[in-house]
Each structure stands twice: as structure tokens, then as C-alpha cells.
Amino acid sequence: MFESKAGILYIAGIGFFALAFVSNALVPALMYDDIPEQTVAELVNSNLRYQFEDLARRYPESFVNAYGDAPGGAAEHDQWWDEKCAEALRYGHKLYVGEGCWHCHSQFIRPVSNEEERWGPVSRSWEYQNELNRPVMFGTRRVGPDLCREGGRRSNDWHAVHFYRPLDLSEGSPMPEYPWFFDGSPDKPNARGLAIMTYVQWLGSWQESYPHYEDYVPSMERPDEDGDAEENEE
Amino acid sequence: MPRLTLQPVLSKKLSWVVYFAWQGVVTATAVGLLLGEAQGLEWGETPVWVDPFALLGLLLLAVNFMPPIARMKGPIYVTLWYFMAMFVWTFLTYAMGNFVPEYFVTGTAAGAVGGLFIHDLVGLFVTPLGWGMMYYFVPILLKKPIWSHGLSLVGFWGLAFFYPLQGIHHFLYTPIPMFLQYGAIVSTIAVELVVTTVIINFFGTIWGSGHVVKTNLPIRWFYTGMIFYFLTCLQCAFQVTLTFQKIIHFTDWVVGHAHMVMFGVFTMWIMGAMTYLLPRLLNRPWYSLKALEWHYWLSTIGIAVMSADLFLLGLFQGWSWAALEPWDASVDISFPFWVLRTIAGLSMFGGLLTFIWNIFKTWTSVPQQSAVVEPTSAA
Numbered sequence: 218m219f220e221s222k223a224g225i226l227y228i229a230g231i232g233f234f235a236l237a238f239v240s241n242a243l244v245p246a247l248m249y250d251d252i253p254e255q256t257v258a259e260l261v262n263s264n265l266r267y268q269f270e271d272l273a274r275r276y277p278e279s280f281v282n283a284y285g286d287a288p289g290g291a292a293e294h295d296q297w298w299d300e301k302c303a304e305a306l307r308y309g310h311k312l313y314v315g316e317g318c319w320h321c322h323s324q325f326i327r328p329v330s331n332e333e334e335r336w337g338p339v340s341r342s343w344e345y346q347n348e349l350n351r352p353v354m355f356g357t358r359r360v361g362p363d364l365c366r367e368g369g370r371r372s373n374d375w376h377a378v379h380f381y382r383p384l385d386l387s388e389g390s391p392m393p394e395y396p397w398f399f400d401g402s403p404d405k406p407n408a409r410g411l412a413i414m415t416y417v418q419w420l421g422s423w424q425e426s427y428p429h430y431e432d433y434v435p436s437m438e439r440p441d442e443d444g445d446a447e448e449n450e451e
Numbered sequence: 452m453p454r455l456t457l458q459p460v461l462s463k464k465l466s467w468v469v470y471f472a473w474q475g476v477v478t479a480t481a482v483g484l485l486l487g488e489a490q491g492l493e494w495g496e497t498p499v500w501v502d503p504f505a506l507l508g509l510l511l512l513a514v515n516f517m518p519p520i521a522r523m524k525g526p527i528y529v530t531l532w533y534f535m536a537m538f539v540w541t542f543l544t545y546a547m548g549n550f551v552p553e554y555f556v557t558g559t560a561a562g563a564v565g566g567l568f569i570h571d572l573v574g575l576f577v578t579p580l581g582w583g584m585m586y587y588f589v590p591i592l593l594k595k596p597i598w599s600h601g602l603s604l605v606g607f608w609g610l611a612f613f614y615p616l617q618g619i620h621h622f623l624y625t626p627i628p629m630f631l632q633y634g635a636i637v638s639t640i641a642v643e644l645v646v647t648t649v650i651i652n653f654f655g656t657i658w659g660s661g662h663v664v665k666t667n668l669p670i671r672w673f674y675t676g677m678i679f680y681f682l683t684c685l686q687c688a689f690q691v692t693l694t695f696q697k698i699i700h701f702t703d704w705v706v707g708h709a710h711m712v713m714f715g716v717f718t719m720w721i722m723g724a725m726t727y728l729l730p731r732l733l734n735r736p737w738y739s740l741k742a743l744e745w746h747y748w749l750s751t752i753g754i755a756v757m758s759a760d761l762f763l764l765g766l767f768q769g770w771s772w773a774a775l776e777p778w779d780a781s782v783d784i785s786f787p788f789w790v791l792r793t794i795a796g797l798s799m800f801g802g803l804l805t806f807i808w809n810i811f812k813t814w815t816s817v818p819q820q821s822a823v824v825e826p827t828s829a830a
Contacts, residue, residue, distance in 0.1 A: 327695075344626075345559050347558065
């Protein structure tokens with residue numbers, strides 16, 4: 218049996234593979250079967266809508282170029298925003314994957330190594346039960362920080378400048394520049410730029426503790442830029 | 452295959468078809484990636500519209516190479532166990548990894564399948580190919596049989612059983628259920644014991660004729676690869692534990708580990724096999740034995756330095772994050788290590804360029820009618 222063709226083909230080749238598939242893939246699949254999978258349209262929430270409308274206010278020209286004008290009438294109006302937001306989210310996800318953002322940014326918070334302190338609540342399965350996690354965006358390496366609680370932490374302006382030229386905002390950052398998200402300058406994001414910002418602002422927008430700030434202090438009490446945050450570290 | 456089975460492949464034409472189809476798949480993938488059509492799957496970024504063709508290619512490969520095994524009579528050699536199982540595993544792994552997390556499941560379960568995919572590609576495609584090659588070439592070059600047939604059996608069946616059970620160890624501390632994570636960890640440690648038996652078997656084989664590594668370059672490549680293999684697997688038994696994962700996950704340690712196994716082991720074995728085969732295929736001696744030595748040493752020193760550099764850096768990064776230093780600090784401390792890594796990488800690359808140059812010069816040199824000259828050391 219151990220050296221016969223049939224033994225190797227059926228037991229090792231097919232049998233052991235099937236055993237592993239059942240125990241390591243089918244078991245988790247069945248365990249999460251009862252959590253409904255959300256579509257992109259269902260993922261649009263009020264936090265994300267706020268950020269998306271903010272993009273329209275900050276970059277009106279770019280926004281109209283990419284998505285056209287909002288129609289009149291309250292109900293239609295609302296539906297239009299939701300649809301465009303979902304469209305941007307879907308396209309942003311495609312760019313996130315296509316540009317390989319996930320090669321350097323993970324999307325899960327582990328319950329160890331003080332990650333809760335740095336980024337926020339530990340990741341839970343239901344957060345990934347949606348269309349944009351086919352395949353899941355856990356990530357594999359952190360050259361840059363984790364992004365799954367990134368939404369709402371920084372303004373769209375910050376993201377625009379950062380995507381355009383990361384070094385302007387984070388000294389020594391090895392992140393590449395993405396000039397093709399813009400029409401020549403950071404205040405003119407194109408459809409790609411608007412979409413990727415929508416996607417980044419979506420990350421974590423479903424959390425109760427959104428937006429999650431580490432060591433958050435209201436701006437009035439914030440010490441000088443150079444004074445560091447000694448007072449905040451207790 | 453034909454040598455081990457004494458049977459021809461199903462069709463030589465099909466071999467050429469698969470060869471050119473493969474070039475097409477690789478080109479299409481490169482174009483797809485440039486167009487931003489990547490699939491968001493680790494190791495499986497081949498665009499979704501290329502996947503069915505790649506899978507068809509794997510099927511044709513199996514169709515071409517399995518008939519010789521089916522036709523042959525009598526016991527089949529160790530290499531054929533590995534290759535036979537590999538044809539089945541690779542096809543199944545590719546189908547599972549590319550289709551299940553894209554079309555059938557999402558989220559955490561897709562993560563579990565993704566882990567299984569990347570793990571099985573190493574364990575059920577690259578590893579059986581590599582060890583199959585070793586079981587074939589080492590006895591031929593050393594002119595003696597493998598030390599223990601029993602250990603060969605343990606090695607094959609241990610790998611076949613334990614290797615596929617470990618995929619989830621790539622995603623420890625994710626929302627994947629803890630009992631599955633523990634299962635993956637335990638079977639990982641189990642397979643390292645199996646690996647040790649294989650290593651013992653091969654060092655038992657060379658025992659008594661160790662001096663040949665000085666003069667026989669292919670053997671030197673093979674056994675250097677085996678030492679790196681043992682180091683990688685020993686490291687794996689530790690890094691798979693939750694204690695290590697806390698610090699090293701997401702760091703350059705893992706990158707170093709992956710380089711050590713892919714370059715330090717499998718690339719070395721392929722280089723050794725090429726060093727052995729090329730003069731025989733071209734029917735002429737190597738143009739420069741000195742260049743072969745350079746190729747070996749540039750590669751070996753390069754990968755050793757790169758791995759050590761990345762392991763150390765991984766620890767520093769992990770500790771920096773755990774200590775809640777500002778994120779930039781972990782990037783700042785990385786730069787000197789990344790510079791050293793680049794130098795090590797250039798050394799490995801230089802070795803390959805030397806080899807390509809040597810192949811070209813050998814190819815364009817005058818063929819010899821006499822028997823093949825062994826690629827021995829220039830010294």
C-alpha cells in the first residue's frame with residue numbers, strides 16, 4: 218500500500234488533501250455560514266456617506282467629473298448618494314488590490330503586542346463577512362501601519378496629499394507616490410483618487426468606537442507640535 | 452519521468468504545447484498585473500481570467516506525465532511517489548486556492564483557505580518536486596543507494612499527512628477559531644520531526660564520502676540546500692508558536708524565512724541540477740569552472756547574509772511595535788538593514804548573472820565528442 222501507485226494516488230494524493238480541506242477550510246466556512254455576507258451596497262453607512270459627501274465638498278470639480286451631478290428630490294437624492302458611494306467603494310477596493318496596497322498594509326488587529334492600544338478593537342469575524350473580502354484582505358506584512366481602523370482618523374485632505382507625495386507628511390516614509398490618482402496636483406484627485414480615499418475612509422467605519430484615535434486629546438488641550446505628548450502618556 | 456519509468460511521455464507534442472501555453476500564462480499574468488487586474492490573494496495574484504488557463508495547463512501536465520507511471524510494471528521509485536502525488540496536489544491546490552476564496556466563501560473562511568493555498572503551494576508542489584529531484588540525483592552522483600528505504604517512506608508519508616494540515620499557521624491571532632490555529636501549530640511541529648528523518652537519511656547517504664563536496668559542485672549545491680532546508684524547518688518549529696508569532700508576525704523575519712527556503716533550498720537544488728545537466732545536454736564541458744565557483748559562493752554568502760539580516764530586523768521591528776514606539780521608528784531602524792539586504796541581494800543576483808554568462812559561453816563554445824567532463828572545482 219505505501220509504495221503502490223493506488224496507495225500514493227488515492228490515499229496521499231486525494232485522501233490526505235481532502236482531509237485537510239475538510240478540517241481546515243470547510244470547518245471555518247460552515248462555522249461562519251450563519252453570518253450573512255454583506256453586499257457593497259449594504260456596506261455604505263452614515264460614517265462613510267459623511268466622508269464621501271465631504272469629498273464632494275472639498276473637490277467639487279473632480280467629483281462632478283467622476284460622478285456627475287446629484288439629482289433633485291429628497292428620496293432620489295439620497296439614493297443617488299448611496300449608489301455613487303457604493304460605486305466608489307467597489308472601485309477603491311479594486312485599486313487597493315491592483316496597486317498592491319495590501320502587500321505593506323494589513324487589515325487585522327491582533328489581541329497581542331499592544332495592538333489594541335495602537336489601533337483599536339481586536340478584529341472580529343463578522344467584520345470580514347462581506348463582498349470586499351473575497352479574498353480576505355488580512356494582509357501579510359506591515360511596512361506601513363495596519364489600516365482596518367483607519368477610517369475617519371484623518372481628513373480627506375490629509376489622504377490626498379499623502380497619496381500624492383507621502384514624504385510631505387510622513388518623514389522617511391518608504392510608501393510610493395501615486396500621481397496617477399490625481400490630475401497634476403493633490404487638490405485635483407481624479408476618479409481613482411476619490412475612490413481610493415473612499416475605500417480607506419470605509420475601513421473601520423462600521424465600528425462603534427469610530428473613529429478610533431490613539432491617545433486622543435481635544436485640540437484645545439493639545440501641547441505644541443514640538444512639545445511631544447509627554448502629558449498624554451500615563 | 453521517462454528515465455525512471457522507461458516509458459515515453461504521452462505525447463512530445465503536448466509537452467511543447469504545455470511549454471508555450473505556460474509562457475502565455477506568465478505573460479498574461481504580467482500584463483494583467485500592470486493593468487491593475489490582480490487578484491487580492493497572496494501568491495495567487497494571477498488575474499482571475501488567467502486562472503482557468505493555468506489550471507488547464509496543470510491538468511495537461513498531469514495528463515502528459517502520468518501515463519508513463521501507469522504503464523510501468525513493478526515497484527516505483529521514491530522520486531515517482533513524490534512526483535505522482537505532486538501532480539494531483541498541485542492541480543487541487545491551485546483550483547482550491549484561486550476559486551474557493553473568490554467565488555464560494557468570504558472573510559475569515561477565505562483567509563483559512565488562503566493560508567492553506569500558500570502553504571500547500573510550498574508543501575505540496577515545490578517541496579515534493581525538490582525532494583523528488585534529490586532522491587533522483589544524489590544516488591546517481593554519489594554512486595550509492597539512499598541510506599534507508601524505511602526513512603524514505605517515513606519522509607514521504609509524513610509530509611503527505613502533516614503538511615496539508617498547517618495552512619492556518621499563516622494567520623495566527625486572526626479571527627479564525629483558536630482550535631484550528633492550535634491544530635495547525637501542532638501539525639507544523641510534527642512535520643519538522645519528519646523533515647529531520649529525511650535530513651538524517653540524506654546525510655546517512657553521504658556519510659563516508661563527504662569529501663566530494665569539495666570537488667563535486669552539484670553535490671555541494673544539493674547538500675548546502677539541505678542544510679538550509681533543515682535550518683528553515685527548525686526555525687519554523689519555533690516561529691510557528693504563538694510566543695514567537697506575537698513578535699515576528701508581519702515583520703521582515705517572515706520575509707527572511709521565505710527567502711531562505713525559496714532561494715537557499717529550492718533555487719540551490721535547481722542550480723545544482725543545471726550545473727550537472729547542462730554539459731550533458733550540450734555535450735561539451737563548462738566554459739569556466741571558476742565562474743561556477745563564483746556562482747556558488749556569491750549565492751551562498753548572499754542568502755546567508757540576507758536571511759540573518761532579515762531575522763534580526765524582524766525582531767527589532769516586532770519589539771518596536773510592541774513597545775508602542777511611533778510607527779516611523781520601526782521604519783527608521785529598518786533602513787540600514789534594508790541596505791545590507793540590497794547588497795546581499797545584489798550578490799545573489801551577481802551569482803546568477805555569472806551563471807547565465809557561463810551558460811552562454813558554454814553554449815557558443817565548440818562541442819566535444821569525448822565523454823562529458825564532470826563539473827569539478829577549479830581549485
